[in-house]
Amino acid sequence: MQWLKDIINSVAKAIGLDFWTTAWLGLAAIVIVVLLIVLIIVFAVRKKGKKKNAAKAAEESAPVKEPEQAEEPAQVEEKEPEQAEEPVKAEQENKVEEEPAKAPETATEEKKETEDKMKSEKKETPKIIVKTTKDNTKKQAAKPAPKAAEKPVAKPTAKAEKPAEKPVAKAEKPAAKAPAAAKTAKPKALGKWIVEQKSDDEFISLLSASNGEVMLTSETYVSEDGARNGIETIIKAVESGEFVTHKTKNGTFYFKLKSSGNRLLCAGEIYKERTSCENAVESVKRIAADSPVAEEISEGEKYYEYTPVTLTDKAINDAPTGKWKIETNEDGKFYATLYASNGQVMLSTEEVSSKSTALSGIENVKKNALAGNFVIDKDKFGKYYYKLRNAQKSIICIGESYKTADSCISALESVRKLAAKSPLAE
Secondary structure (H helix, E strand, O other), rough: OOOHHHHHHHHHHHHOOOOOHHHHHHHHHHHHHHHHHHHHHHHHHHHHHHHHHHHHHHHHHHHHHHHHHHHHHHHHHOOOHHHHHHHHHHHHHHHHHHHHHHHHHHHHOOOOHHHHHHHHHHHHHHHHHHHHHHHHHHHHHHHHHHHHHHHHHHHHHHHHHHHHHHHHHHHHHHHHHHHHHHOOOOOOOOEEEEEEEEEEOEEEEEEEEOOOEEEEEEEEEEHHHHHHHHHHHHHHHHOOOOOEEEEOOOOOOOEEEEEEOOEEEEEEEEOOOOOHHHHHHHHHHHOOOOOOEEEEEOOOOOOOOOOOOOOHHHHHHOOOOOOOEEEOOOOOOOEEEEEEOOOOOEEEEEEOOOHHHHHHHHHHHHHHHHHOOOOEEEOOOOOOEEEOOOOOOEEEEEEEEEEHHHHHHHHHHHHHHHHHHEEEOO
8 A cells, every 4th residue: 555655645745735635635536536427327327218218108109000901991892882873874874865766766657647758757767766876886885885894893803802801800819819818827837857877887867947956866777767767766756755854964954755665766955944945845746747858868967086995904993983873753763873983973874664674774884884885976055975875876875965075085984984883872
């Protein structure tokens, strides 16, 4: 901050003021500049908002003119009767013109006073008849013929075209209402089943929610087909199996799904609150059966590379001693817990219906822990946890989570020694 003090001292000497007065004046100038910038930004935002509101108002008022176009066919139909009267008038005029032509013929037949007059009238009347007939034929050829030939042809075509336009207009209105009906019926939110490859010969199945959150992870299968068949097993267990909520030593929660034969099928993700974990169970029950299965295999995050340390008798004997303890849960089921010498929980076996089965679980843990049958995985928070499995790669138990892979490896190596050395507490 020395450079700032030097600048202020220089300015103070230049304007003839002391150090603190110059500093306060500089601060006030900075505040005024910041306020001016803020006012300019606010004014620009308000101006942009007014333009958007004006554009929306213009869009809402634009589509009002559509009903006027639908009334045009009715106006065309009203004019048709006036055109249809023209042939009738033309026929009446022809009749009126034809009737005077017949009058001279009747007059020549009645008035026969003298032969001279009759001869003169007979000679004259044919001329009159010829003229009238020529006039009539000319009028008939000029007036009625074109009207009768042109208009009847034009009318059927006009009438044939108009009915074709009306059904099209009616068909467009229901199509416009279709989106409104689609909005009322909201689609059911479903998840998705994914088959993920963890290693060359290990596959698991995942159920993810519609937002992409992983809801549960299955046990390991040796083939893709095994993982896909396992999805059907999990779906059946969701309906008839048992969900168990487990609390870790860090105070977080996750659920396990077991079959009716108490086999561990899958486990859920880690949740900070018990209610969040229970809500996740309800979501799994709601979406598991209807969620589609992805056809392709997903390349998920591989297991962390872990090579078990060879344990000697000396290493086991030199390790601190913990204890095994058989405990019961709220439902009266039995499970075995391995405690460190300081009372920290290292692992717990799955709940079983009898104490003798829980004791057998301890021997199963000792055998596979000494063999180093562990895999290290990561949860959705990026923490590492281990899974102890048997020779068939079925999960025996799941360990606690740790921030680093080294901490997780150190914990499981301690579990290997404690599991083999620690006695069973009465």
